Amino acid sequence: MTSFHFTLHKTDGLARLGTLHTAHGAVQTPTFMPVGTAATVKAMAPDDILATGAEMILGNTYHLMLRPTAERIDRLGGLHTFMGWSRPILTDSGGYQVMSLSALRRIEESGVTFRSHIDGSEHVLTPERAVEIQRLLGSDVTMVLDECPPFGVSEDEHAASMRRSMRWAERCRAAWTPRDGYGLFGIVQGGTFPDLRAESAAALQAIGFEGYAIGGLAVGEDAATMLSTTESTTAHLPADRPRYLMGVGKPDQLVGAVLRGIDMFDCVLPTRSGRTGQAFTRHGTLNLRNACHVDDTSPLDADCRCLACSNFTRAYLSHLTRTGEILGAMLLTRHNITFYEDVMAELRTAIAAGNAAAWSETFLARYRETPR
Numbered sequence: 001m002t003s004f005h006f007t008l009h010k011t012d013g014l015a016r017l018g019t020l021h022t023a024h025g026a027v028q029t030p031t032f033m034p035v036g037t038a039a040t041v042k043a044m045a046p047d048d049i050l051a052t053g054a055e056m057i058l059g060n061t062y063h064l065m066l067r068p069t070a071e072r073i074d075r076l077g078g079l080h081t082f083m084g085w086s087r088p089i090l091t092d093s094g095g096y097q098v099m100s101l102s103a104l105r106r107i108e109e110s111g112v113t114f115r116s117h118i119d120g121s122e123h124v125l126t127p128e129r130a131v132e133i134q135r136l137l138g139s140d141v142t143m144v145l146d147e148c149p150p151f152g153v154s155e156d157e158h159a160a161s162m163r164r165s166m167r168w169a170e171r172c173r174a175a176w177t178p179r180d181g182y183g184l185f186g187i188v189q190g191g192t193f194p195d196l197r198a199e200s201a202a203a204l205q206a207i208g209f210e211g212y213a214i215g216g217l218a219v220g221e222d223a224a225t226m227l228s229t230t231e232s233t234t235a236h237l238p239a240d241r242p243r244y245l246m247g248v249g250k251p252d253q254l255v256g257a258v259l260r261g262i263d264m265f266d267c268v269l270p271t272r273s274g275r276t277g278q279a280f281t282r283h284g285t286l287n288l289r290n291a292c293h294v295d296d297t298s299p300l301d302a303d304c305r306c307l308a309c310s311n312f313t314r315a316y317l318s319h320l321t322r323t324g325e326i327l328g329a330m331l332l333t334r335h336n337i338t339f340y341e342d343v344m345a346e347l348r349t350a351i352a353a354g355n356a357a358a359w360s361e362t363f364l365a366r367y368r369e370t371p372r
Contacts, residue, residue: 002026004140004183004210006242006263010352014234014261017351020056020211020242022088022140023181024080027055029242029263030347032254032340033090035271038063039073039083042271043326043333046084052306052334053341055087056140058266061133062094065123066116070136078138090141090185090266092246093130093172096215099148107147109164127171131184135177143213144172146187151220158191165189166203173207183210185244191216192225194232201236212237213244214262218253227256234261251280251343252367255360258347270340274333277321281339283369286314288332293318306338307331 002021006029010017020027034041034049037060041049049057059079064070073082079089098105098112105114111126130145146165149158169186176184186204190196204212214233217226230245237243244264245257254265270280277288281301286293296314304310308317308331320328343363350359 002181004181006211006240008239012351012354012356013259014231015259015347015351015356016243016261016263017348018242018263020088020263021181022056022183023179024086024088024140025055027088028348030254030258030344030351031056031264032337032344033058033264033266034337034340035060035266035268036083036085036089037268038067039079041333041337043275043329044271044337046086048330048334049085049337050087052338053345054337056264057085057087057089059089059091059137059139060094060097061091061130061137061143062097062125064091064137065094065125065133066118070133074136074138078136080138088140089138090244090264091134091137091139091143093134093143093145094125095130095146096148096247098125099150107164109167111145111168127168128175131172131175140182141211142172142176142182142184144169144184144186144209146189146215148189148216148219149191153191155191155193155196158189158193159196162189162191162196162200166200166207169204169209170207173209185209185211185213185242187213187215187246188233188237189216192221192229194229197229197233198236201233205238209241211242211244211264213246213264215246217245218248218267223250223253223256226253227260230257230262231260237261251340252364254340254343255347255363258351259356259360270336271333274331274336275329277328277332278336279317279332280336282363282366284367288314288318288321288328290318294322300335301339304335304339304342306335308335 018029127145134142186209245262279286293314299309350356
């Protein structure tokens with residue numbers, strides 16, 4: 001079986017071209033992982049996901065532990081078999097979702113006690129249990145349990161939270177059972193405070209992980225702050241391990257983050273937008289509910305290879321969106337993920353050629369134009 005490791009092929013400025021090797025195949029980086037919250041990327045079948053160019057998807061520990069439960073998925077052959085996806089899967093630890101429950105959860109040194117948003121039943125999520133759940137799911141990449149404070153809390157609150165997360169990370173590492181092809185990622189926290197981020201990164205490297213994520217961003221700060229925090233954090237991460245920016249984001253933010261040394265991304269935005277009539281294109285974002293599209297016979301994006309752009313007009317997609325037809329959500333979701341994957345592929349080509357900065361400047365100039 002393939003050992004879990006990361007190969008860095010080339011750098012262009014801070015941008016990196018690499019390959020992540022896992023039990024379920026290799027992933028070319030930089031890469032975008034579509035989000036499959038409840039063992040499905042909404043409105044897409046596995047073959048449709050593969051057709052976009054996606055090589056790895058993300059599953060959600062919090063939702064899957066509640067239903068159908070990690071134990072049931074394990075009995076049914078693991079998450080890959082359960083959802084019919086043969087490529088790599090990363091699962092988050094559930095920490096972000098639990099923290100967002102606010103009044104329904106209680107944070108202690110031992111872990112988090114929370115009530116299910118489904119039926120109100122009480123559950124306890126500890127670092128050890130988070131690792132166990134992801135082992136039962138069969139995740140290629142397991143994430144440590146961390147605490148993600150809300151935007152706007154004080155530096156002292158961020159410091160206390162981050163240090164608790166580092167203690168949890170150490171417990172996750174101790175609970176982890178090494179297996180060929182599988183890896184455990186630590187998560188850097190510390191808000192937008194550079195000193196706290198540096199302390200967190202150092203603490204995680206002292207423990208030692210197969211990869212390092214940057215968490216706690218895209219939670220309310222502006223895009224410039226998010227990118228500057230990302231850049232200052234990657235400076236403290238090892239070059240020979242993959243770097244994952246969690247929950248980001250918009251296409252221009254992904255491009256900016258790649259230029260600052262990030263290898264992996266996930267975000268619900270392309271799928272959620274596809275279900276609400278929003279399409280990302282090389283010339284900006286389109287809202288298919290707007291009246292300007294109802295008689296428009298042009299494709300969403302003339303340079304896109306997806307099913308929606310190859311076969312249907314904006315007028316038809318607008319009709320599907322306005323009438324709430326399921327096909328509209330399917331086509332727009334497939335288009336959006338294809339667009340994200342194409343951006344990643346073009347970035348990989350640009351990094352290989354040594355012109356990532358020039359490619360990014362051209363892309364961003366077009367993307368930020370007034371949509372046509």
